[in-house]
Amino acid sequence: MSPPPVGLNSSWVWPSSGGFSCWPSSASRPASVADECVDLGYDLSLPDSVPSSKPRGLSSMNSYLRVATVISLCVFLVPLSAQDASEGEIAGAATALESPEQYLGYALGERYTPHARVVGWIDRLAASSDRVRVERYGRTTELRDLLLVFVTSKANQERLGELKARMARLADPRRLKPGETPESLIEDLPVFVWLSYNVHGNETSSTEAAMKTLWELASKDDETTNKLLDQAVVIIDPCVNPDGRDRYVNWFNSVVGRQGDPNPQSFEHDEPWPGGRFNHYFFDLNRDWAFMSQIETRSRIPHFVAWHPQVHVDFHEMGAESSYFFFPADRPVNQNFPHYTVKWGEIFGRGNAAAFDKRGWDYYTAESFDLFYPGYGDSWPSLHGAIGMTYEQAGHSRAGIVYRRKDDTLLSLADRMNHHFTASMSTIGTAVAHRADLLLDYQRFRASAVEEGKGGPLREFILVAGDDLEHSARLVDLLRAQEVEIRQATEDFEVRDVHDYYGKAFESKRFPKGTYLISLAQPTKRLIKTLLEPKTTIKELYFYDVAAWSLPFAFGAEAYWTGEDITAPAEPVVEATRSEGSLAEGDSTFGWLVSWERMSGVRMAIKLLVRDIKVRVATKPFTLDGKKWKRGTLFIPRGGNDVELEPVLRDLAAETGARVIPARTGMTEKGIDLGSQRFLRLRRPRVALMGGPGISPTSFGATRFLLDELYGVPYSVFAVEDLGRLDLEDYTALVFPEGFFRLDDAQKNKIKDFARDGGAVIALGRSSRRLSKEGGGVTAITTGGAEKKKSAAGRVLSIEEREERRRRESTPGSIFRVRLDPSHPLAFGYPREVAAFLDGTLSFDPSGAGIPVARFADAPPLAGYIPEKKERALRGRAYASVQGQIVLFANDPNFRSFWHGLSRMFLNAVLLLPRR
Numbered sequence: 068m069s070p071p072p073v074g075l076n077s078s079w080v081w082p083s084s085g086g087f088s089c090w091p092s093s094a095s096r097p098a099s100v101a102d103e104c105v106d107l108g109y110d111l112s113l114p115d116s117v118p119s120s121k122p123r124g125l126s127s128m129n130s131y132l133r134v135a136t137v138i139s140l141c142v143f144l145v146p147l148s149a150q151d152a153s154e155g156e157i158a159g160a161a162t163a164l165e166s167p168e169q170y171l172g173y174a175l176g177e178r179y180t181p182h183a184r185v186v187g188w189i190d191r192l193a194a195s196s197d198r199v200r201v202e203r204y205g206r207t208t209e210l211r212d213l214l215l216v217f218v219t220s221k222a223n224q225e226r227l228g229e230l231k232a233r234m235a236r237l238a239d240p241r242r243l244k245p246g247e248t249p250e251s252l253i254e255d256l257p258v259f260v261w262l263s264y265n266v267h268g269n270e271t272s273s274t275e276a277a278m279k280t281l282w283e284l285a286s287k288d289d290e291t292t293n294k295l296l297d298q299a300v301v302i303i304d305p306c307v308n309p310d311g312r313d314r315y316v317n318w319f320n321s322v323v324g325r326q327g328d329p330n331p332q333s334f335e336h337d338e339p340w341p342g343g344r345f346n347h348y349f350f351d352l353n354r355d356w357a358f359m360s361q362i363e364t365r366s367r368i369p370h371f372v373a374w375h376p377q378v379h380v381d382f383h384e385m386g387a388e389s390s391y392f393f394f395p396a397d398r399p400v401n402q403n404f405p406h407y408t409v410k411w412g413e414i415f416g417r418g419n420a421a422a423f424d425k426r427g428w429d430y431y432t433a434e435s436f437d438l439f440y441p442g443y444g445d446s447w448p449s450l451h452g453a454i455g456m457t458y459e460q461a462g463h464s465r466a467g468i469v470y471r472r473k474d475d476t477l478l479s480l481a482d483r484m485n486h487h488f489t490a491s492m493s494t495i496g497t498a499v500a501h502r503a504d505l506l507l508d509y510q511r512f513r514a515s516a517v518e519e520g521k522g523g524p525l526r527e528f529i530l531v532a533g534d535d536l537e538h539s540a541r542l543v544d545l546l547r548a549q550e551v552e553i554r555q556a557t558e559d560f561e562v563r564d565v566h567d568y569y570g571k572a573f574e575s576k577r578f579p580k581g582t583y584l585i586s587l588a589q590p591t592k593r594l595i596k597t598l599l600e601p602k603t604t605i606k607e608l609y610f611y612d613v614a615a616w617s618l619p620f621a622f623g624a625e626a627y628w629t630g631e632d633i634t635a636p637a638e639p640v641v642e643a644t645r646s647e648g649s650l651a652e653g654d655s656t657f658g659w660l661v662s663w664e665r666m667s668g669v670r671m672a673i674k675l676l677v678r679d680i681k682v683r684v685a686t687k688p689f690t691l692d693g694k695k696w697k698r699g700t701l702f703i704p705r706g707g708n709d710v711e712l713e714p715v716l717r718d719l720a721a722e723t724g725a726r727v728i729p730a731r732t733g734m735t736e737k738g739i740d741l742g743s744q745r746f747l748r749l750r751r752p753r754v755a756l757m758g759g760p761g762i763s764p765t766s767f768g769a770t771r772f773l774l775d776e777l778y779g780v781p782y783s784v785f786a787v788e789d790l791g792r793l794d795l796e797d798y799t800a801l802v803f804p805e806g807f808f809r810l811d812d813a814q815k816n817k818i819k820d821f822a823r824d825g826g827a828v829i830a831l832g833r834s835s836r837r838l839s840k841e842g843g844g845v846t847a848i849t850t851g852g853a854e855k856k857k858s859a860a861g862r863v864l865s866i867e868e869r870e871e872r873r874r875r876e877s878t879p880g881s882i883f884r885v886r887l888d889p890s891h892p893l894a895f896g897y898p899r900e901v902a903a904f905l906d907g908t909l910s911f912d913p914s915g916a917g918i919p920v921a922r923f924a925d926a927p928p929l930a931g932y933i934p935e936k937k938e939r940a941l942r943g944r945a946y947a948s949v950q951g952q953i954v955l956f957a958n959d960p961n962f963r964s965f966w967h968g969l970s971r972m973f974l975n976a977v978l979l980l981p982r983r
């Protein structure tokens with residue numbers, strides 16, 4: 068997860084690493100440490116059944132651990148010598164097994180292993196071991212394989228399908244067979260432990276640790292290992308983010324000498340932009356679990372929900388000067404978790420602590436890393452009932468393969484790998500020691516969710532399919548992929564006690580056939596509530612990440628909730644209803660019309676423009692053949708287009724879902740005629756997208772993903788530093804994702820000339836400052852405003868008081884009502900008000916230069932946290948301001964590619980503003 072972002076949107080700026088230095092350099096260790104026998108700190112001989120009805124606090128855990136007789140397990144600590152892992156203890160089939168060292172030609176921890184070599188070794192191991200089965204669950208954008216490796220005893224491997232089916236029944240009280248009880252189900256059911264490594268590609272020790280863990284489990288044949296394999300199915304994802312990992316590993320291996328250079332200032336410790344943290348599209352995959360925007364997440368989640376693991380660990384690295392972090396988590400903890408989720412974090416923490424204590428390794432718990440935002444690899448699995456945890460090792464790309472810390476100790480890759488390996492083994496050990504308890508608490512989590520959902524004040528979410536089916540369909544399919552059951556009404560119906568997302572209550576309300584219904588009475592109730600509730604409950608002001616994400620706002624979908632059970636006739640949804648698209652019959656002498664209020668209309672326009680078909684967009688409403696058309700209506704004229712349009716339109720309608728309506732005449736009954744100059748003539752879009760140092764990789768990634776994958780808008784990528792010497796003649800829009808960069812005069816002039824020549828200039832979030840009047844005068848729009856510096860006078864605050872004030876004053880990201888000027892093209896296709904996400908307080912002066920097309924409403928935020936003073940100061944100020952061809956957005960409208968509600972506003976800027 069680490070290193071923690073400084074500003075919430077500034078995850079590309081590493082903080083100076085604080086933390087601790089702890090262990091001596093591996094070079095100074097005696098060689099005999101290499102295969103030391105290690106006490107894992109848990110007792111595998113404990114009875115399986117500990118009553119789960121009584122939550123155990125830490126104090127009882129202490130005594131629990133005190134009485135435990137500790138079993139030792141041989142693990143390897145520092146770099147393995149050539150023979151370590153392949154001799155001695157390996158028995159039976161193990162003679163045929165090939166160790167990582169034999170396969171790779173070097174000992175694990177000596178250097179970084181490219182992903183293809185990791186996969187190559189795992190395949191060889193799986194082919195020769197009856198404990199190991201490998202499954203490919205997908206391929207990344209750069210076509211690297213995504214793997215799950217199932218490690219368990221031979222007997223369990225032979226009945227894995229049956230175990231999976233049994234776990235599915237444990238996970239849902241409604242699926243129990245007659246006479247079956249949770250207790251009878253778990254009798255000889257192994258605990259499922261899922262270990263995810265290297266989600267952040269440049270936190271690279273963890274895939275090496277995955278191989279070491281896998282080898283340990285596959286090759287050892289002692290009593291302890293056999294017990295682990297009998298009582299656990301370990302599911303190892305050796306690399307969640309292979310594209311990011313290889314970006315880092317290939318770079319590092321290309322710059323390192325024969326030996327690593329520990330000097331922190333040397334080249335190999337300074338990874339170039341954008342860094343390996345992110346996947347191909349520069350997404351942070353540890354923010355994507357709930358939103359599934361990326362191929363890695365979309366491929367993984369269906370497997371996760373099908374296997375129902377009880378434990379999930381997400382292995383990370385943090386600043387090189389720190390130590391090791393494991394659970395319990397820091398505050399805030401998502402209020403939708405039951406108390407035992409937190410309790411288990413403590414139990415696993417005790418297990419890890421015992422293993423680390425034994426070796427004298429520093430670690431810490433309950434600081435920095437929280438359990439709140441549902442896009443994390445700890446919170447999201449926890450919302451499914453697993454004990455989801457984050458482990459953090461000091462290191463990441465700063466550490467290279469050896470790093471001299473401030474206290475002169477050396478931190479080696481082997482150290483980092485061994486810590487993650489030890490935590491992996493200790494976690495599996497703790498899970499096995501508490502197998503029955505864990506399984507029963509998992510069942511309790513899922514069964515109590517159903518019961519709570521039946522009786523709670525919030526019974527159902529209601530999602531209106533809407534005129535534009537895309538918003539609701541996107542949300543429904545996302546929830547379905549996460550094991551959420553949804554019904555769709557087969558008739559119109561009425562519900563009492565209905566609330567909308569803007570705080571309005573209705574005594575009763577009618578909904579049309581096709582409306583989606585999401586009952587809370589199901590095993591994923593806590594996930595549903597977390598993702599869909601309008602406001603997240605915030606009890607403490609600690610934020611590692613954003614404070615709001617309510618999906619109906621983010622997706623621009625019309626939603627409600629009710630305290631009543633809905634009994635209207637409905638059918639279970641397998642897949643959401645999507646618009647089929649059509650080319651309506653009729654007289655099309657003059658051309659065709661398409662609504663801009665559906666995203667399908669925007670998609671249609673892009674596809675037509677890319678084919679060089681001329682289209683126009685209405686800037687005023689009109690009525691034709693009795694039908695009212697709003698601003699933004701897309702007009703495809705027959706005149707001026709010399710291609711046979713019907714077949715093209717039919718194909719594109721089917722592809723985009725757009726409904727294409729014929730226009731028999733250009734003369735309307737009311738409003739502008741179709742040949743009016745008040746139609747914008749759109750240009751074939753071609754975006755110059757700015758990247759490189761100074762630009763946020765994640766904001767760049769979200770923008771690129773939108774252009775590339777979601778809408779197919781042609782674009783080129785350039786580095787900001789090259790801006791002054793670029794020839795932008797062929798481009799219609801210049802886009803600056805979020806960033807902190809400086810512009811010299813040549814660069815500023817280039818932007819001004821581009822806008823003067825009719826190109827649209829679009830700046831997102833903090834990049835807007837650079838283009839504003841204060842930031843350099845490319846526009847006369849002024850920013851800032853909401854934050855007033857306090858005078859230094861007054862009582863001197865203690866460090867703790869300062870910390871407290873910093874928390875109170877934080878603006879981690881909230882959802883606001885934003886009112887639109889419907890007459891401006893930026894707002895075409897929208898109603899008068901939309902929900903927008905903002906972290907920080909950047910906004911624009913509405914009364915100065917620029918048209919404040921989107922302004923913060925005079926109302927409190929819809930969700931999240933912002934100090935009242937700052938919130939009041941934002942009211943009425945601009946979220947988006949336009950001067951000529953230049954548009955400044957206060958935040959990235961495509962935030963993390965889960966904020967779909969403002970995609971059209973961004974695309975309006977790209978498509979409708981250029982005049983060249």
Ligand SMILES: [Zn+2]
Nearest residue numbers: 068069267383
């Ligand atoms: Zn990380």
